Amino acid sequence: MEKISIIGAGSWGSALARILGDNHHQVLLYDTNESTVNEINNFHTNLAKLPIGELPFEVRATTSIKDAIDFTDIIILCVPTKVLRSVLHLINENITSPKLFINTSKGLEPDTYLRVSEVVYAIINHQFIKGFVALTGPTHAEEVIRQLPTTICSVSTNKEDAKFVQQIFNNSTYFRVYTGSDLIGSELCSAIKNVYAIASGMLEGCGYGDNARAGLISRALVEMKRLVVAMGGKEDTIYGLTGIGDLVVTTTSHYSRNFQAGVKLAKGSNLAETIASMSMVVEGARTVEAVYDVSKKLNLSTPIIDAVYSVIYKQQGVKEVVAELMNRALKDE
Ligand SMILES: NC(=O)c1ccc[n+]([C@@H]2O[C@H](COP(=O)([O-])OP(=O)(O)OC[C@H]3O[C@@H](n4cnc5c(N)ncnc54)[C@H](O)[C@@H]3O)[C@@H](O)[C@H]2O)c1
Structure with missing residues (x-):
């Protein structure tokens, strides 16, 4: 079982935490919103973002980026693209060992029009990037949190990384993960x-x-x-x-x-x-x-x-x- 950090405890971050928790991985959600973090730790819910569904006990939350980075070498990005650059700078200031970056945010960076992988490679010191995977497909958090059947694709130019992410996320009951290479x-x-x-x-x-x-x-x-x-x-x-x-x-x-x-x-x-x-x-x-x-x-x-x-x-x-x-x-x- 893996330890995994998710940056951004909004609807999608919480839904992803649900899948990983159901798959018995240990998950640490990072968010700047203190009340969200407290609610997740105390009640295992995030009602403002996902009114239905609870998070498994394997899921914890923190407002400390350092704790989120030190927890694991697998980092999932799940913040709106408008704050992505500032979040990545914060990660870069605190990172001390190589990580696999998994992006789930959907958008181009405002102003630069860069894709998320390009922003990651522009900001994070390359010696600390073990790999990059985009996890994307037809997925609404509101259905995933209710464990309704969903499919998604783990996409990377590195086949092994794509397969690794497929393995950690795939859940035979409700979350089927394919792999792809066209990042x-x-x-x-x-x-x-x-x-x-x-x-x-x-x-x-x-x-x-x-x-x-x-x-x-x-x-x-x-x-x-x-x-x-x-x-x-x-x-x-x-x-x-x-x-x-x-x-x-x-x-x-x-x-x-x-x-x-x-x-x-x-x-x-x-x-x-x-x-x-x-x-x-x-x-x-x-x-x-x-x-x-x-x-x-x-x-x-x-x-x-x-x-x-x-x-x-x-x-x-x-x-x-x-x-x-x-x-x-x-x-x-
Ligand atoms: N909601 C979905 O069903 C879904 C599905 C797939 C992909 N996505 C993508 O995931 C990304 C996030 O979407 P969402 O629906 O979870 O958004 P959301 O608005 O529900 O949540 C965003 C979260 O990011 C946090 N945040 C904002 N600034 C931050 C910062 N500087 N540092 C740390 N956390 C910060 C907010 O407090 C909030 O909890 C988007 O790019 C979206 O396109 C969403």
Whole structure:
């Protein structure tokens, strides 16, 4: 059995702790929120983030980054990408031995547009990076905490690292883990799909139906393929768990905060009001800026991303951008 630290005790960090605890690993969750840490240690719950479900006794929590780092040589990153850089600097100041980094955050770094693996290698002293794995796929914390059947992919350029993470997380009752090797493609898909979740929520907020959503998902897949391939990922990844799998779950589920944000935007809230009204992270709102810029630089056609960008950053109405999408020049599929 392994000792494992999770950085970020939000919904996903807590759900991951549940799986690892169920698999009889010892888990230490690190978070800056003292009341969350106390609740986990005293009551084995995190009710603000996950109203249903308890954490196993193997799971403890701390506000000390040093304790979290010294506890283990396996570190799972599970914080919003906007705080990732500062968290990694803190880890780098305290790290004294090599660690396997497992990332579960979904997004590109705001401002630099780097993938999470790139940010990790930019900040952590390389002698302390034993390996890097992205654990990503169609997963909502709210279902994992209830032990509902879920699939995910452990992705690394190092096959042994991917297999190791597969072994520690796989649970034959409710959490099936595959392995993959396209780190670039998987990291990009897991970030970009959040933009389409916002788009899907916008359609819902306008009262549009299943036809519109199915059309969105199909055309989003085409855009994702253009972006991922142009940025160095593999086309096959689009058709796997980290691609279409994550795209479908996030564009069709009311658990998705990005979807919920899209509904609010369609109903007239601006971005600041939307983010302020939500208790959890909305990664897609930041990612759209990055992906929009990259798409323009690479001269790609990504009309759905452009539309979401226009609603969020150019204050265009949702119905107006949908009308524009419907009136684009006719073309082959
Ligand atoms: N929720 C899900 O179902 C899910 C599934 C897969 C991946 N993810 C990804 O996981 C990441 C985290 O999402 P979440 O849903 O857990 O978010 P969340 O908002 O529920 O929790 C974020 C947690 O990070 C903590 N935090 C913030 N700043 C911190 C800092 N500087 N140091 C330490 N902790 C800090 C907060 O206190 C909070 O507990 C996101 O990138 C998200 O896309 C979420």
